[in-house]
Amino acid sequence: DGLFEGPGADAALRKKLYQRLRDEGKEALYGELSRVDPSSAMKMVPGNTRRIIRALEVFHLTGVPISQHHKSQETKPQFQAHFFGLDWDRKKLYDRIDRRVDWMMNRGLVDEVRELRSRGYDGSLNALQTVGYTEVFDHLAGKIGKAEMIDRIKQNSRRYAKRQMTWFRKEKRILWIHVEDEAEFPAVAQTIARKFRE
Secondary structure, eight states: OOOOOOSOOOHHHHHHHHHHHHHHOHHHHHHHHHHHOHHHHHTSOTTOHHHHHHHHHHHHHHSSOHHHHHHHHOOOOSSOOOEEEEEEOHHHHHHHHHHHHHHHHHTTHHHHHHHHHHTTOOTTSGGGOSTTHHHHHHHHTTSSOHHHHHHHHHHHHHHHHHHHHHHHHTOTTEEEEEESOGGGHHHHHHHHHHHHHO
């Protein structure tokens, strides 16, 4: 559908917006976005401060709402796209997430974050404000114990998966294929190949 690159980040403006976030709260920034770009605000939740700040940054730098930039960047692809989604049973999906977190812990996630800390990085860096890293930084800072850290990573990963599914369900072009087990993947691949030939 095309991507909007937009103006580069403006460090001074971004710093000012983050200061307003601390001083006035996320609701104030969301309120401003609702006034200057209601179309974008309707697509965001007030808690998604990074997206809100980016939208305000684009507006302040260009004088044009980011939603208008998105519309002007829309391009028609020179190919026919097909969209497929794997629709896991919720319980099985959550079990897979829990197993994945256990695998990450066994493969050295805590050591990886400890190494990042030793190099001077911390959880305030945007790239590290993600599920998994955030909880381990809290654990290494002594804010939570190991068991609570693991539980939080699992819980926050499940919440993230739920938000992703909510977002993807709005995309009407996706053909959803129900999956119970990895053993079904060859049949799923055949279903997708068959749809391409239709």
